[in-house]
Amino acid sequence: MVYQRLSRISGVSLGLLLGAHILGTADCLVFGTTKTEQASALQGRRDFVQRTLMGSASILGSLCTTVDDANAAVLQSKPCALGEGDGCADIAEGNEFIKSLQEKSAAKKDVYVKEALDAYNMKNYPDFFQSIGKVMVKKSDGTFATFSEEEFGKFKAAGRIGLEYPRAMGGKVPDMTQKPILVLKD
Secondary structure: OHHHHHHHHHHHHHHHHHHHHHHHHHHHOOOOOOHHHHHHHHHHHHHHHHHHHHHHHHHHHHHHHHHHHHHHHHHOOOOOEOOEOOOHHHHHOOOHHHHHHHHHHHHOHHHHHHHHHHHHHHHHOHHHHHHOOEEEEEOOOOOEEEEEHHHHHHHHHOOOEEEEOOEEOOOOEEOOOOOOEEEEOO
């Protein structure tokens, strides 16, 4: 939105500058004049263009300041994350449906935080541990542990290693951005 306003302002300024240039050029073109008269016309044109540029720059500066002030309230809004925060009431604006969605999000906050932590761990650590000869496995309590390749081989031979396919949005949707998770069965 800000970019559209600034683009519109820039277009208006460019239009003012082009119009001033055309007017100045048309006004100062004099046929059949002496060199002294042409020099004075050229000086008059320079003054005209310089005054027009300075005026346009001041108008543009004042318009840009106005745009920044108008959007300051948007940039300073209170936070509302996972249905909790000082800004949630402002966002809902009395709408009962939005309030109910915020309440549902707040109720499932722990699930969403755990999903995000698991996704972070699985996207960032397994390849690192594999490079140093370890295998990262998720335990039944939800924590992660690393085992040497020999220990992992023993667990796998005993049938204690399974796969879990990550899900997102509270378990509603499969998360295809992640690899399957190795899980240690009890």
